[in-house]
Amino acid sequence: MTAERRPLIAGNWKMNGLRAAKSELRTVAAGLAGLSAETMICPPFTLIGAFAADVAGTQLMIGGQDCHPAESGAHTGDISAEMLRDAGAVAVILGHSERRIDHQEGDAIVKAKVKAAWRAGLLPVVCVGETLVERDAGEAAAVVTRQVRQSVPDGATAANLVVAYEPIWAIGTGRTPTTDDVAEVHGAIRHILGERFGAEANGIRILYGGSVKPDNAAALLATADVDGALVGGASLKAADFLAIARAVG
Numbered sequence: 001m002t003a004e005r006r007p008l009i010a011g012n013w014k015m016n017g018l019r020a021a022k023s024e025l026r027t028v029a030a031g032l033a034g035l036s037a038e039t040m041i042c043p044p045f046t047l048i049g050a051f052a053a054d055v056a057g058t059q060l061m062i063g064g065q066d067c068h069p070a071e072s073g074a075h076t077g078d079i080s081a082e083m084l085r086d087a088g089a090v091a092v093i094l095g096h097s098e099r100r101i102d103h104q105e106g107d108a109i110v111k112a113k114v115k116a117a118w119r120a121g122l123l124p125v126v127c128v129g130e131t132l133v134e135r136d137a138g139e140a141a142a143v144v145t146r147q148v149r150q151s152v153p154d155g156a157t158a159a160n161l162v163v164a165y166e167p168i169w170a171i172g173t174g175r176t177p178t179t180d181d182v183a184e185v186h187g188a189i190r191h192i193l194g195e196r197f198g199a200e201a202n203g204i205r206i207l208y209g210g211s212v213k214p215d216n217a218a219a220l221l222a223t224a225d226v227d228g229a230l231v232g233g234a235s236l237k238a239a240d241f242l243a244i245a246r247a248v249g
């Protein structure tokens with residue numbers, strides 16, 4: 001991490017959480033005072049409005065987990081970026097591998113969603129990552145480079161983009177790449193961002209995601225070009241999420 005990139009610790013609750021989970025959220029918000037990192041929880045759509053109202057005035061931000069490219073219209077079951085913003089979200093995760101797999105989302109649709117996020121004034125967190133087969137074939141850096149090239153539209157800046165590197169084989173498995181491997185891929189992402197966006201790339205935050213836990217967070221967060229974490233399972237427990245946020249040096 002560098003002084004020009006404030007660390008971001010984001011929790012992705014995925015399809016978890018009922019209204020009673022508000023007590024967990026309040027524990028997180030109450031435990032953040034004095035921490036240097038920015039922090040965010042991305043609950044399911046159903047909880048965004050209530051959570052945003054609950055954490056107003058605290059350091060904790062609320063984000064969405066996906067949005068439709070269009071502002072409104074005949075898209076049953078979908079949510080627009082404007083709706084997320086209206087509910088109190090300030091950011092949105094886009095292109096998560098679970099969306100890419102469950103809903104066959106490719107780079108072109110992710111790119112359209114990033115434009116929608118910008119249109120609505122949301123900060124997109126664009127996820128990229130390789131499969132185990134691609135990792136074993138030595139293609140990890142090439143795969144994420146291609147995904148960043150094709151998923152991120154022209155016009156990205158340090159203020160309007162976050163990238164999250166999430167090796168698919170590390171998500172929810174308890175396995176993580178070595179810190180050398182993480183540094184290599186984050187370096188490749190920084191490189192393609194630099195090719196496309198020049199000096200802005202030095203300020204764009206690149207998060208690591210995939211089995212981040214309290215006991216491995218410090219090492220991962222101290223790795224070159226790692227500017228924070230996108231946390232899944234461990235973000236569901238306030239104590240674990242706070243421990244990860246405190247691991248930021």
Ligand SMILES: O=C[C@H](O)COP(=O)(O)O
Nearest residue numbers: 012171172210211232233
């Ligand atoms: O968005 C979060 C990631 O998919 C990581 O999930 P995990 O921490 O449960 O491995």
